[in-house]
Amino acid sequence: MNVTETMEIKNGTGIRKKRRLGLKIIGGILGVLVLFMGVLFIVNVISKGVEKKKIEPYGQYVAVDGKQMNVFIQGSGGQTIVLLPGQGTPSPVLDFKLLIDELSPDYRVVAIEPFGYGLSDPTEKARTTENIVSEIHEAVQQLGIGRYILMGHSITGLYGVSYVNSYPDEVLAFVGIDSSVPNQPGMDVKLPLKSMQFLQQSGLMRLLQKVSGDPYASLDYDEHTKEQMTLISNQVAGNATMMDELKHLGSNFKNGEQLTYPNDLPVLLFVQSNNEHNEQWVPLHEAQVKLSSQGLMIPMEGSHYLHHTKYKEIAKAFKEYMQQIQ
Structure with a gap:
């Protein structure tokens, strides 16, 4: 065997050793990752079980489509406000607490938690606008409410326009x-639903929330309410009902893009004035209120959840508006 052949054998042996070492390192990393994810999953499952027992009931249940829908009533004013949440809000009642407290001295406020939200049952029925609106209306009927003001955040703008056209004799x-806004752009985007569900079910979202800190820290909620919102969020976020609603988001907007509020319906819109993701946000809402003979848009600087920080201003402006149109 000459020198060249000997060197080739040594080099080949060295390469194989490096390859085996590389495979062992990769295998070790994968093993640690699998173990980490396994521990994360188990911790998440155990934590959810423990946390579920710490959730304190609020409101009352009404029977809707053979299931239980949670509603919360506060105040005894002469007029009733039916309050609806934005998409994915874990606990609508607690999320609206600051605003409800401001409105209830003068109004009877009825906050509804649709199926899959808060303390309401989940449902396997498709989350189309028609089904959601019908279920909410059935809850209102079960409570014996005849005439009311419909108020809501975010996605309620889509469901609400369908609601008032379906039940025009009820909504004041x-x-x-x-x-x-039903015709707002960008609602046909495909959402990574499986990835979103994986983050919740694996426990990764719980870990990310721990690292990122308390999302309610700077808000005016009391500590007990903050704790309860976190507990409920860990239970319902990413559940199958909410995921199905996101699945139908594009088609719901497509089917409702031509809908407008009736001309004789008073429409008051509080709008985020500093929306950096959609330059047409304010003009879109301006166009909506112009279609109403008693339409008014009030721009406010803040986050999408305006009622978290502007609840006093919203309540005050709303009461003034209602006095003007009556």
């Missing part, structure tokens, strides 16, 4: 809190 006025 519509009030949107940075509410969606």
Whole structure:
């Protein structure tokens, strides 16, 4: 065997050793990752079980489509506000607490938690606008409410316009809190639903929330309410009902893009004035209120959840508006 052949054998042996070492390192990393994900999953499952027992019931249940829908009633004013949440809000009642407290001295406020939200049951029925609107209306009927003001955040702008056209003799006025516009652009985007569900079910979202800190820290909620919102969020976020609603988001907007509020319906819209993601956000809402003979848009600087920080201003402006139109 000459020198060249000997060197080739040595080089080949060295390459194989490096390859085996590389495979062992990769295998070790994968093993640690699998173990980490396994621990994360188990911790998430155990934590959810423990946390579920710490959730304190609020409101009352009404029977809707053979299931239980949670509603919360506060105040005893002469007029009733039916309050609806934005898409994915884990606990609508607690999320609206600051605003409810401001409104309830003068109004009877009925906050509804649709199926899959808060303390309401989940449902396997498709989350089309028609089904969601019908279920909410059934809850209102079960409570014996005849005439009311419909108020809501975000996606309620889509469901609400369908609602008031379906039940025009019941709704006295519509009030949107940075509410969606049926013809707003970009709603046909495909959402990574499986990835979103994986983040929740694996426990990764719980870990990310721990690292990122308390999302309610700078808000005016009391500590007990913050704790309860976190507990409920860990239970319902990413559940199958909410995921199905996101699945139908594009088609719901497509089917409702031509809908407008009736001309004789008073429409009050509180709109985020500093929306950096959609330059047409304010003009879209301006166009909506112009279609109403008693339409008014009030721009406010803040986050999409305007009622978290502007609840006093919203309540005050709303009461003034209602006095003007009556």
